[in-house]
Amino acid sequence: MLNTSNNNKRKMIVINGGHFSSLGGFYEEISNVLMRDTDWKVGTLDGFDDILYGGFGLFENGEKIEILWKESEKSKEDLGLKATQEFYENKIRQGKPFNVELIQQKLDELLDGKGQTLFDILVEIIQSHAHIELNMD
Structure with a gap:
């Protein structure tokens, strides 16, 4: 049976810019957040794009999610x-x-x-996925 009350609910995922200050650190943060129960780790921009489709991490293929990027201004500077x-x-x-x-x-x-900048590229990658809503804090 389809539960219509949860159809528009998005799974919340938090990226914390306070946890990293480099692209390598971003990959580590995103791996810990999105791929925590897998052996696969993000290590490239293409790899980051790939995991955002879903299906082999924290969310299913095409599942609606919301990414909250905390301390995004710090990340914008760090990845500038x-x-x-x-x-x-x-x-x-x-x-x-x-x-x-x-x-x-x-x-x-x-x-x-x-x-x-790298920050701009990462944001663009996230925004290219229609099932993901990006919010920055």
């Missing part, structure tokens, strides 16, 4: 210009398998004030 510049420079230094030309273009845009 400097961290993003270092992220891109590390990929350029590493070279293959990364598309160095594309990454250099993204770095140039960032330094010109037109590119996205």
